[in-house]
Amino acid sequence: MxxxxxxxxxxxxxxxxxxxxxxxxxxxxxxxxxxxxxxxxxxxxxxxxxxxxxxxxxxxxxxxxxxxxxxxxxxxxxxxxxxxxxxxxxxDATRDLIAKGDGPVYHIGPERDLDLFKGLEVERVPMDEASRIVASGLFDDENETPDDYRELLKDLRDRELTMICANPDVVVQRGEKLIYCAGAIAREYAALGGEVAFAGKxxxxxxxxxxxxxxxxxxxxxxxxxxxxxxxxxxxxxxxxxxxxxxxxxxxxxxxxxxxxxxxxxxxxxxxxxxxxxxxxxxxxx
CATH class of the missing domain: 3.40.50.1000 (HAD superfamily/HAD-like)
Structure with missing residues (x-):
C-alpha cells in the first residue's frame, strides 16, 4: 500500500x-x-x-x-x-447486508430510497416492531439536521437495535448547499452507543x-x-x-x-x- x-x-x-x-x-x-x-x-x-x-x-x-x-x-x-x-x-453493497440479516426493519430516510428494498424479502415496519434499522438518509434533508433525530435515536439505542447505514457520507453538496446524509445519523447513533454496520466508502x-x-x-x-x-x-x-x-x-x-x-x-x-x-x-x- x-x-x-x-x-x-x-x-x-x-x-x-x-x-x-x-x-x-x-x-x-x-x-x-x-x-x-x-x-x-x-x-x-x-x-x-x-x-x-x-x-x-x-x-x-x-x-x-x-x-x-x-x-x-x-x-x-x-x-x-x-x-x-x-x-x-x-x-448495492448494503442490500447484501440487509439480505443476510433477520427480521423486519425500520427505515430512516426519504421515500425516494425505497428501491433499496426492491426484490428483497424484508418487511418494513414501524420502529416499535423492528428488529433492526436501515438508515438511508434524513426524512427531509432539505430542512432537517441530525439534531432533529436525537430522541428517536435514543429510543432505538435503548432497544439495542443494529443500524445498517446505507450511505456513510456525513454531508454532500447539492448545488451550493451542504446536505446531511445517513452517515450523520449513523455517527450520532454510534456516539450514543448504538451498533452500526457499513458497506459503503x-x-x-x-x-x-x-x-x-x-x-x-x-x-x-x-x-x-x-x-x-x-x-x-x-x-x-x-x-x-x-x-x-x-x-x-x-x-x-x-x-x-x-x-x-x-x-x-x-x-x-x-x-x-x-x-x-x-x-x-x-x-x-x-
Missing amino acids: AETTAEESRRIERLEDVTEGYGAIICDVWGVVHNGVSKFAAAEEALLSARHDGLKVVLLTNSPRPHDGVVAQLESMGFDRNAFDHIVTSG PHRPIYELAAERIGFGEAERHRILAIGDGMPTDIKGAKAFGLDVLFITRGIHGDELNSVDPSAESVTRLLGQNGLSAQYFMPALR
Whole structure:
C-alpha cells in the first residue's frame, strides 16, 4: 500500500496527464461528476477521454440507492453513458447486508430510497416492531439536521437495535448547499452507543465489488487510480485498499483549504493532518 504520510501531492492540469500506466479508474460521483443538480461537463469529458484511451471506468458512490437509480439520475442530467463502464453504489453493497440479516426493519430516510428494498424479502415496519434499522438518509434533508433525530435515536439505542447505514457520507453538496446524509445519523447513533454496520466508502466491501466488476485482482490494484473529494470516505477508503489517489479539492473540503486553487503544500498538509495522502490533486476533474 502507498505511504500515507510525508508524500507530497502533485497538482495536475488534466486527468490525461497521469493516466498512462493505469488500467482503470474508480471515480466518486457526487461532488466530482455532478453537484446534485447538474453535471460537470469537464469531468464527463475527462472520463470519456480515459475510456477512449482504453481505461475501465467505475463510478463509485455512497448513494443508498441501487445502481439503476443512479444511472437514471445521471441520465436526467444529460451525463453521457459512454463515460463509464459500471456504477457501484453503497446501496448495492448494503442490500447484501440487509439480505443476510433477520427480521423486519425500520427505515430512516426519504421515500425516494425505497428501491433499496426492491426484490428483497424484508418487511418494513414501524420502529416499535423492528428488529433492526436501515438508515438511508434524513426524512427531509432539505430542512432537517441530525439534531432533529436525537430522541428517536435514543429510543432505538435503548432497544439495542443494529443500524445498517446505507450511505456513510456525513454531508454532500447539492448545488451550493451542504446536505446531511445517513452517515450523520449513523455517527450520532454510534456516539450514543448504538451498533452500526457499513458497506459503503471507506469500507472494504464496496471497493471489492468495484474491483470485481472490472476484473482487477489484488495484484493489479497498483493499476487503479481512485478519484474523489471526500477525505473520510473517498481518500481514506482508496488508500486502505491500496490505490493511488487523485484528490479533487474544490469539493466538500474547499472551505478547509480556503482557496479555489490551493498549493501543493496546503493540500499535503490538510491530508497529513487526517493521516492521509494523495499522489495527485486538482481543483475539479477535467
